[in-house]
Amino acid sequence: MTATHPTPDLFALSEIRGPVLRPGDPGYAEEVAGFNVAALHTPDLVVGATGADDVVAAMRWAAATGTPVAVQSTGHGANFPIDSGLLISTARMTDVTVDPAARTATVSAGAKWRHVLDAAAPHGLAALSGTSTDAGAVGYTVGGGLPVLGRAYGYATDLTRSFRVVTPDGALRATDADTEPELFWALRGGKGNVGVVTDMTCDLFPLTRVLGGAVHTPGENAEALMTAWLDWTRRIPDEMCSAFAVLRLPPIPQIPEPLRGGFWARVALAWTGDPTEGESLLTPIRAAAPVAVDTVEVMDYTALDRIYMEPQDPLPARESCALLADLPPEAVRAFLHEVGPENPDCPLVVAEIRHMGGALSRPPRVEDAICARDSAYFLETVAIVPSPPEAEAVERATRSLHEAMAPYGTGHTMVNIHGAPGDETDRARAWTPAHYARLRHAKSAYDPADLLRFGHVVTPA
Structure with a gap:
């Protein structure tokens, strides 16, 4: 066992070099804020850790006082509020x-x-x-x-x-x-x-460059694009990584034009092989439906954000996921019935299915706790929930979609995108x-x- 035990004097919060703040202190609200502003944190105490020593001191104090502990860096994974205890923020530890x-x-x-x-x-x-x-x-x-x-x-x-x-x-x-x-x-x-x-x-x-981007068609063509994409995923090399999505994008500045405020079907992709071969492989996707926006190009790997174009500014979000064993034709119909053009009032901003398999299905070199290696596809939803009425509609739509897709699932999720964890059965x-x-x-x-x-x-x- 390799462990370094701090001395008892580190029980004192005064030993912490970063800020130690309570509700009402200047800077408290900024310290507890995360990317997902749907989860508003109100811990009894927040420590802005500057390094490992601060984390050690905070944890020793928590152990001595029996105070429960949460940790946050960016807050992308914050799915429900922290309303008590000690929050350790690692946002300053960026080396x-x-x-x-x-x-x-x-x-x-x-x-x-x-x-x-x-x-x-x-x-x-x-x-x-x-x-x-x-x-x-x-x-x-x-x-x-x-x-x-x-x-x-x-x-x-x-x-x-x-x-x-x-x-x-x-x-x-x-x-x-x-x-x-x-x-x-x-x-x-x-x-x-x-x-x-x-x-x-x-x-x-x-790796320095990839062929990446997305092919968009108006949402009424969702079935044609999804059907073509599914057939395509069953015969492409492992170097092709892709996802199909139905998008109902809000008219907010975080969404680029001309996609802002639109209803779209999209295939996003990244290809690590020869760009010419990748472009050739894309032919069935581009031929499946009229292409309205095509952003696929050779890009520096550091420009990866241009593929999925996720918002970079904090938003109130609700996410969920499910691992899928397969997507037969009846699963496509069930998915599109919930989120496709026949349900124009669907409040989900993103309903996406990612292609799994390849290296994601291979046994790890060192055993780990991941339980997604047997899935063929991965379902993820994202919604923006600015107020309680919208939240209720999102919950209904999310629940309905997952019930419709349950016959095609493995019964499991991925912990990062699980959404707000419920009871023990749900967490498991x-x-x-x-x-x-x-x-x-x-x-x-x-x-x-x-x-x-x-x-x-x-x-x-």
Whole structure:
């Protein structure tokens, strides 16, 4: 066991170098704010950690006082409010160090994928970012991490070499496949159940450019494009990573013209092979329906955000997901009945199905807690919920869609995009029963007092 135990004087919050704020203090609201402004946090105390020592001190104080703890970097994954306890913000911890010879990056807890890509690019290297480089790299990775290039390279956790993590006893531990392997396992797909990560080291890979973008057609052509895309996904190489979506985009400045305010069907893609071959592979997609907007081009990997064009400014969002075993014709009809042109009042901004398989289906080199390797497709929804009436409509639409797609699902979700976790049965859907039981035992070993009880967590065994 590799652990560094701080001395008892670090119980004192005065030892923390970053801000320590309570409700009403200047800067409190800014410190607790996250990207998803639908989750308004009101913890009893927030610590703006500047490094691992601050996290250690905060956790030792929490353990000594029995105070429950939550952690937030960017707030992209904030799915419900934190209304008590201690919130540790790692947003100031943004260091990224690249070792070009070893092809690795050491990433601090608050660094965004944008920081990682910018640090790696001068060396001709890349990392497994998601659809928005504004998301925090560490929080994304401990939840498994479903990258844009997942079919080509696998999950973000597949490339993780090691973590440094502060467990609820206040110990700073270094863990990898050989050192505290059960802790390492739980941090790779088990989310924030066993500690607060202060930094991770992950592998990089040589890549500077991709063929990427999206093909859009008016939403009334959704069935034609979706049918063609599904047939296409059953015969393309692993290097082609794509997703089909129905989009009802609001008329807000965050959405670029000419898509703003429109109803669209879209295939977004990234291809890591030869661009000429990639363009040739795209022919059936472009021929499936009249193309209104085509943004596919060869781009620098650091420009990955141009593929999915997700908003970069905070919004009140509601998201959900489900893993799908297959999409037969009746599943297509069920999906489009809920979100397609025959349901014009659907409040979901995005209803997307991502192609899985390829490297996402291969066994990991080191065992992890991801339970999505048997899925063929991945369903995700996003809605903007500015007020309670809209929230109620979104909940009804989300529930109806998931009920319609349940016969084609695996019964599981991915923890990062699960949405607001419900009761224990609902939370357990992010893992198989065996993985859930194992994660509960890991929770018992590292957090028996259940201090880390906010977010998508499990109960100790």
